[in-house]
Amino acid sequence: xxxxxxxxxxxxxxxxxxxxxxxxxxxxxxxxxxxxxxxxxxxxxxxxxxxxxxxxxxxxxxxxxxxxxxxxxxxxxxxxxxxxxxxxxxxxxxxxxxxxxxxxxxxxxxxxxx
Amino acid sequence: xxxxxxxxxxxxxxxxxxxxxxxxxxxxxxxxxxxxxxxxxxxxxxxxxxxxxxxxxxxxxxxxxxxxxxxxxxxxxxxxxxxxxxxxxxxxxxxxxxxxxxxxxxxxxx
Numbered sequence: 233x234x235x236x237x238x239x240x241x242x243x244x245x246x247x248x249x250x251x252x253x254x255x256x257x258x259x260x261x262x263x264x265x266x267x268x269x270x271x272x273x274x275x276x277x278x279x280x281x282x283x284x285x286x287x288x289x290x291x292x293x294x295x296x297x298x299x300x301x302x303x304x305x306x307x308x309x310x311x312x313x314x315x316x317x318x319x320x321x322x323x324x325x326x327x328x329x330x331x332x333x334x335x336x337x338x339x340x341x342x343x344x345x346x
Numbered sequence: 347x348x349x350x351x352x353x354x355x356x357x358x359x360x361x362x363x364x365x366x367x368x369x370x371x372x373x374x375x376x377x378x379x380x381x382x383x384x385x386x387x388x389x390x391x392x393x394x395x396x397x398x399x400x401x402x403x404x405x406x407x408x409x410x411x412x413x414x415x416x417x418x419x420x421x422x423x424x425x426x427x428x429x430x431x432x433x434x435x436x437x438x439x440x441x442x443x444x445x446x447x448x449x450x451x452x453x454x455x456x
Contacts, residue, residue, distance in 0.1 A: 236388070275389075275434065275446040323388055332377055332438040337388030 236338035238324050244344045250312040253341045255324030256305055263331050266299055266309050267323040269340070275323075280331060281307065287331075314345045351447050352435055358453040365422040367450040369435030370415075378411055379436045380420050383449070389434065392420075427456040 381389040
């Protein structure tokens, strides 16, 4: 298996633009997580899905952030409109069987909003 | 707020030495996990220890868990330059939350 795949790896955009981050989890995994990592706040869980259904989105910063998982092999995290404070590395991770089992992380998307 | 808090924040050692990192947490947990992150990469799972376990080994890694002190330690023996990375602990508690600490930045000098 190729592992968790994220795209793009780097994104530079201007304030106010819409940003869409993509994730393909490991085949067969039934949990998918979106994290944000910054120097100031460390690693924060934004939202997680179980069997494509959003379970806990309490970590989503505000209404500008939305996430979808239309099927078991694809998820998106959208920021609209983007702001400079959204600059961070966004990770997608997946796991199998239990949300507290070992998580497999993707390589991350480094987002810079100018 | 962070559940797991690692210390030290940064650790620098010579190749061949042992590295010990600690993680403290506040509430009762079910499991504790250690992850490693190389610069510019995603986290990689190292080891999971359950609340009823006291020690676990995996290759050069040794993890201990002391639930009475609400702390865990990760020991890397005979360190190598390739062990240079950030190490995070993650805890899941009875509130059904999983939280990552701020991490320890380990530098192993060749």
